[in-house]
Amino acid sequence: MNFSDLLNIGLMQGFAGLSLFAVLLLMGLGLAIIFGQMGVINMAHGEFMAIGAYTIYLGSQLTEQYAPSLMPVYFPLAVILAFCFAFAGGWLIEWSLIRHLYKRPLDTLLATWGISLAMQQCFRTFIGPKEVSPTLPDWLLGSWAPVSGLDIPRNGMFVLALTAVVTCGVLLALSKSRWGLRVRATVSNRVMANATGIDTRKTDRLTFAIGCGIAGVAGAAFTTIGSTGPTSGQLYIVDSFLVVTFGGAASLLGTVVSAFGIAQTQSLAEFFMPGSMAKMLTLTLIVVILMMRPQGLFASKVRR
Amino acid sequence: MTALRDLIKRYQLASVLVLTLLLAVVLPLTLDIFRLNLVGKYLTYAFVAVGLVMVWGYGGVLSLGQGVFFGLGGYAMAMFLKLEASDPITTKIQSTPGIPDFMDWNQLTALPLFWEPFKSLPFTLIAVIAVPTLLAWIISYAMFKRRVGGVYFAIITQAVALILTVLIIGQQGYTGGVNGMTDLKTMLGWDTRTNGAKYILYYVCVALLIGSILLCRWIQTGKAGTLLLAMRDKEDRVRFSGYDVANFRVFTFCLTAALSGIGGALFSLQVGFMSPSFVGIVPSIEMVIFAAVGGRMSLVGAVYGTLLVNAGKTFFSESFPDLWLFLMAALFIGVTMAFPMGLAGLWQDHVVPWWAKRRSEMRKDKAAAARRAAEDDASGAAPEAAAKAPRAAGTPERLGDVAGQRA
Secondary structure: OOHHHHHHHHHHHHHHHHHHHHHHHHHHHHHHHHHHHHOOOOOOHHHHHHHHHHHHHHHHHHHHHHOHHHHHHHHHHHHHHHHHHHHHHHHHHHHHOHHHOOOOHHHHHHHHHHHHHHHHHHHHHHHOOOOEOOOOOHHHOOEEEEEOOEEEEHHHHHHHHHHHHHHHHHHHHHHHOHHHHHHHHHHHOHHHHHHOOOOHHHHHHHHHHHHHHHHHHHHHHHHOOOOEOOOHHHHHHHHHHHHHHHHOOOOHHHHHHHHHHHHHHHHHHHHHOOHHHHHHHHHHHHHHHHHHOOOOOOOOOOOO | OHHHHHHHHHOOOHHHHHHHHHHHHHHHHHOOHHHHHHHHHHHHHHHHHHHHHHHHHHOOOOOOOHHHHHHHHHHHHHHHHHHHHOOOOOOOOOOOOOOOHHHHHOOOOOOOHHHHHHHOHHHHHHHHHHHHHHHHHHHHHHHHHOOOOHHHHHHHHHHHHHHHHHHHHHOHHHHOHHHOEOOOOEEOOEEOOOHHHHHHHHHHHHHHHHHHHHHHHHHHHOHHHHHHHHHHHOHHHHHHOOOOHHHHHHHHHHHHHHHHHHHHHHHHHHHOOEOHHHOOHHHHHHHHHHHHHHOOOOHHHHHHHHHHHHHHHHHHHHHOHHHHHHHHHHHHHHHHHOOOOHHHHHHHHHHHHHHHHHHHHHHHHHHHHHHHHHHHOOOOOHHHHHHHHHHHHHHHHHHHHHHHOOO
16 A cells, blocks of 8 residues: 555545535534524434435435436435425424423423424334435436546535535525524524514524525435435434534534534544444544533634 | 421422332232333333432433433443353353353453453442442533533533443443343342342332432422522522532532432343443433423422333333334423423322312311301300311311322
């Protein structure tokens, strides 16, 4: 093994980390909006991711059956659908449950855990307990080899591009759009925002739904790198919460940085030791750092 | 006699007495040994639920990692029992006799160093309490001293639960992996699988549980309990009054960890195995729902909640396995949305006022009857009847107290 082989392995391992980074970041973004901006704990976030993943799967099944000629283009459409479904689900849950519990964050945690259990059982009953993966269009398969010995998988690149688009979209929307303005106003002073005529309840609902919608997109991205089962969402929920807290709850930039750090640490550690130990090491590292520095990497400077 | 009654009133012991009667007399008389052993298994979770009442209901800090402490206690006990179960004679077909079977399967040729102390029972019993307490102290001291609480604490404890599960499953050779430690048979040569042993273990479990409830009740009624409540509601004011908020919380959290550890050890003893499925995120959060169903402010309610939810789980997952998760979901949502104080709250809000109303009506009837009797009777008999009436009314009053304090 010479130096260039080592470099290639390092690059490929790094790229594998980037795919994990993409999923963690998309999950974390949704959570950061919901948790960081609204202070609500959404334990069902992983299940919204599963909704997105199952949407892609159903989309691929339906296209394959009824319109095989559309196979190359169904994927982007299904991603949009995944966002819409998860958005609608989030809207519904905020309306029926979360809005009654804003004053009791710990109870929200338990109630949304209940929702996540119910959703998991729904997936199991209506879609099936087995793990499924969609038939991906041809342009997502295979890999790109700029140099011989270095293979960059195409699905990974697609996921990265999708993540970049969504992240930039969310950052832009928060800083430039009307909705972003309302969210920021509500976060910094709810009573005052109400007094200036902002409908804070509607803002909350929209924020929650958008956060869930982004989780749906995360699920869509997830289908290109792994298979989906009823409990896939639950596997990512603790990791994504750690991403958000590690980054600093109120800071979206912190979420990006911490997702990157966590994903790269884990994937590099996976090269040296078994996967479970790598995961344990990464998580322990984060927990210890969070014990030393509970406000996370990027603490908000504003006192509340 | 009055001193005893005062004691009961002061520490609200009537509800504990009712619970003791139910667990120690009623259930063993009505259930066969298989079911009783199941109840004993549920009661080991009740240790965790009682701890959660202290740390969550009174302390206002939700821990989603109680399964960690339950598991640590359980694993400490299981390691001792496993070592005893794998003596060189019974394991002579292994390539290395004398070590637990899963180590042999994972090509270990010698007992790992950290297993050595678990050959002694006293060390194990100390470890059952000390290991969970130590971990709880590290976590809570780091967090509470930095004034982290609420949601962040819940997330961190949940992460700890995940870490420990991954560690146990990943280190198969040292911990038995996903199957856990099975075939635990004897304790110092005493066969724990016989019916007699099961009865004894059940009573040990009940006694320790009641003891823990009494300890927690004693803490609650003392100054520390009042301070805990005050911290939950207005942390800053307690801090301004000169108290170190963190220390009280650390103490409570360590206490609950120790209780959970005891529960875990009893679980290993009664059920005969220990596995990572009692450590992770899902069991930890289920333990929270036990306390929530019973009532997050009621120690005794937590035990009833644990028994009910687990009995429901056993019943439904036997007959309608698909329905159980939906029911569990409904429990989570219902208990947070509709009945935040759980069964104990329902009891306090509906049964107790109803009883009080009935009692006052009864007293009114009695008084009216006494008056009528006094009017009908000759004047000489009247004082006697009047003196009798309050005494007659006094009996249901005391009964009412007994029932009312159960909540």
